[in-house]
Amino acid sequence: MKEYDVIAIGTGVGLAFVSNALNKGKKCAIIEKGKFGGTCLTRGCIPSKILVQPADLIKQSRRAKKIGINIKEIDLDFDLITKRMWKKINLSNSMELSLHERENLDIYKGIGEFVNNHTLKVKNEDNEYSEELHGNLVIIACGARSFVPNIQGLEETGYITYETFYGDKFPKKPWKDLVIIGGGVIGCEFAHIFSSYGTKVTIVEMQDRLLPNEDKEISEFLLKQFGDHDIDVYINNVVVSTSKNNQIKTVKVKNSITNRIEEISCEEIIVATGVRSNIDTLNIENTDVYVNKHGWVETDEYLETNVKNIYAIGDINGKFQFRHKANHEMFRAFNHIYNEKQIDKPVNYDHAAWAIYTYPQIAHLGLTEREAFVKYDKLLIGKLNYSQVAKGYAYGYETGDSDDGFVKLILNTDMRIVGAHIIGPNAAILIQPYVFLKSTGCVCNLDGFKEYTDGLILEEDEYLFNPLQDAMIIHPSLNELPGWAYRTLKLVERK
Template identity: 30%
Template sequence: MKYDLIILGSGPGGYVAAIRAAQLGLKTAIIEKDKVGGVCLNIGCIPSKSLIHQAETFSRIKELEYMGIKFNLDNFNYKKIFEKSRKAADTLSKGVQYLLKKNKIDLISGEGKLLNKNEIIVNDKDIYTSKFILLATGSKPKSIPGFEIDEVLILSSNGALMLENLPKSIAIIGSGVIGIEFGYIMNSFGVEVHIIEILDRILPTEDLEIAEFLEKVYKKRNIKIHKSTKSRIIEKTKNEITLELESEDKKNIIKVEKILVAVGREPNTKNIGLEKIGIETEKGFVKVREYYKTNADNIYAIGDIVKTPQLAHVASKEGEIVVEHIARHSTEKFVDIYKIPSAIYSEPQIASLGYTEELLREKNIQYNKFSFPYRGVGKSIAIEKSEGFIKILTDKETNEILGAHIIGAEATELIHEVLLAKNSELLPEDISEMIHAHPTLSEGIMEAFRGIEGWAIHI
């Protein structure tokens, strides 16, 4: 069968691109070897956020005990929590299948490989032809030497999500988003957590003040953070792993039941036929030009297999750019990396966009800065979520919004007011003078921008 567009992979990049393509009149098919929805819906964003939600609920036991309510946790069963996370993933995967069917997109099950610039072979037998091809095969957890993942004692994020019973203790190698989120989940349910980071700070891609604030919060919760630390396994038994930690000429021994390797993800670009037709890659990532074109003009690549932030919403937007270009509907060439919101579902939450202070200094850009504490917002006190702050960065000459960094309750929702302002080329005075409902957490955004202007009220 011949198509206008065939998409290899049905994650947030692939399925969103397929739906948009169908809306624009392109005859479209998706090839998927596993479950529809990709990593994000099935073993990533969605089930992990379900676990985080339930960890938050579990943590509220102390609040209820303050009211005099008594709990007996003898029959606590983590498997029930795991089952809820799987239900959330399955529900959304079925929802995507429905959307594909509704939009008359052909879903082809199997493993697809490029035969040539216009043909893909599925399961080494069925051949499909298309004018255009979009590669959206996503990524998988990275492994590191000496910590070979077996999903029994040494876990990837996939294995951690599929745990039906919690360990008593865990060492998390890496303090990026995955390590930080799992650290929160495990700690909330009473697991002894060690986060081991080879660099001198946690969350290396986030604003330094945000990272330092979260580190203090985590330490208060008895999460043990080991920075500037190398680790190696010195003994492994059926039920326990002994690790040697080395930092600043000091050595320490810890014993844990599980290890989670959370050192990032690598692109799924092997065995999809790239070499056969000469698609250029660099360190496993597909090289792309404007509109996410590869060196083959009718073949495009998006999401985790290209060198852009490995975020579901980035992949979705890239997919939209590709199909709108193919359909001659839009001239947008790339996602602007300084307008991408980042979200970390720790407790407190973290959200950011644009430049960090470190990057501004590195680029010698002169800037203004103001941080407004959550405790200055009435609602944060009322709901007992006063931990955190909102930081705004603007250009010293033009007052243009350069960056925003939030740590605190609902940060991942609040960031979008700043993003809308930046996209609309608004200035701090436009937000600071806008009436915000009281009491809301979004008043903190207003106050932070008033602070940039020099007239914050509640501080």
């Protein structure tokens, strides 16, 4: 049996943890069954953004006539786009090679399987097992994979998931037509990419709106924009079956409200119906680690499981499955374990934010309006459109335009940010000031809203300042959107 200070399963955020442990002189092992770098580098956020950027430019060029430029023809160099994407993904190879040069690190290629709480063995592609490995500290960071629903005929018809898309199913050219099963983050991003590249895209979503986890106003706005960009969206529809005749695939859908059945023909099908945990690959039943009914590993606020010195970080714990969240968890866990001189801070998911790279772009922080009203009887809600700031007008947005995006700010009556939502250009950048304000726990512009806050008693050590009112915001810039949205706040009561 080989002994290690740290064993990490997965080379996404697990590798980040190991790199920090190696810097502290720890003896480490890392286990990986696929490409090094995890979902983000090899089949997720990074390669998808390389595909999104040309799509954004194409969509922007089509609306350029709003500001006086008529671009009549788009010359899509799909070969160059894909070459750039694979160049980034293939950094995985050099990453793996460089790891073999690190001292105190052993690399195991294959599937890690638990023997008991702190002991594993690794099964390689030939189904041969390594010797047993014992880790004083075990980091479970093996992530998630696509959830594929049981649809009649789907396996026979053939389909693509985000894993196979960034693998042997990657197209040589954009498909003529595409059906995407699922209107979540992955489905909507693929819809934006391929509709921009000239593919006729249809989304089938079983719920009553796209992006069900987003604020309702955001989802409704996106649905309208997708329609304006010739993306067909079937909400409240379930896929009954799929079939294939020669090279034509057919997706049969049923409306759950009207019971109407329709058939959609396409060249290819992408399944984007969510993800499932990879925990079932680890023989986790040989441990005492608690896994909930959905397959996610549950942890405390420092990412430790119910078994001492076994931690779960990243997608495997089922919370906000984004790489920046995983990195945050890694630092919190690492500091809790090793950095005695630093302040020991638990993870606070109230400050989780993310972006969705559709067109228009979407950014999300904290609670939606619906979620906030579950917690509060009264809220302050403000909304500012792009057309209402000078730079938004320069971008070509005017009052009444169907694509005039907005910032939506939600505060409780203590004047603290509980949610912020943006849809429009540069949303991922514009959300960040709110992230900073919320994470500091500041009370926003209290003096300007005495009518809502009379009688409020603040503790002496509360962080009280007026950053939005006092800041000099660059004019004209889109920064005025998040900076001025607070001026539109109105008191709204739960209905």
